[in-house]
Amino acid sequence: MDKFKIILWDFDGVIMDSMPVRDKGFEIVLQNYPQDQVSLLMEYHRNNGGLSRYNKFRYFFEEIRKESVTDSEIKVLAEEFSVVMLENLLNSKLLINDSLNFIKENYLKYKMHIVSGSDGNELRYICEKLGLSKYFSSIHGSPTPKNKLVEDLMTENNYNNDETCLIGDSFNDLEAAEVNKIVFFGYNNEKLKGLRKNFIHSFKNYSI
Incomplete structure (x- = not known):
């Protein structure tokens, strides 16, 4: 060795x-979307811990919701997610x-x-x-x-x-x-x- x-x-x-905090981040940012869809994302998120939030938000819209999403829209969601992270991970x-x-x-x-x-x-x-x-x-x-x-x-x-x-x-x-x-x-x-x-x-x- x-x-x-x-x-x-x-x-x-x-x-x-930090995974419980990141779980919370997705739930907060996507709180206005149907719970069953968010639950599917959470499953994907937990099975793909090494993937970025950018990939996961894109997966949510394109694979779960079956709708297009722009890079700028994903960036906004990622920034909202980051706010939650900085409020909770400095621990x-x-x-x-x-x-x-x-x-x-x-x-x-x-x-x-x-x-x-x-x-x-x-x-x-x-x-x-x-x-x-x-x-x-x-x-x-x-x-x-x-x-x-x-x-x-x-x-x-x-x-x-x-x-x-x-x-x-x-x-x-x-x-x-x-x-x-x-x-x-x-x-x-x-x-x-x-x-x-x-x-x-x-x-x-x-x-x-």
Whole structure:
């Protein structure tokens, strides 16, 4: 395991237990739409944790409501969603101590980056306010898809695939790792245990 020099981290569900807050965000922003349609989106949202809100809002209109939606309309919804997030996520109690302690103890040993489906500007603001920014070489998020975020990081930094791993809690994270030919470690999602992939039950006494 000592071969790894670079760790790419997902954020939601890995560093912060933010999914209940993000659930609430979709419900608030879409409160004027039929509940059965919102429920279908929530199911899609929970099954695709690594996808951005931009993808999810587009899915809501095009796949669930069967109607067209413009980029500007999605941007407005995303901005409303961001307001809810910033009101609720600036809370250190939501941080997952198991992974955060590992990050604090090892950030000088590895190059660490965040690659998230959350909005990039919002995520950088949250990390700065919660004192997390200093642990990461860079913090990246949507609207750029996670597959592309990882690809760009690997290319721009000339990282060796064999020395890089991605830690995430969703199948979208797994896909981003596999597409970019780097090792994936599942965390905090029981569904990932059955894939015969690397799975981290706890970071306590865990050495990557």
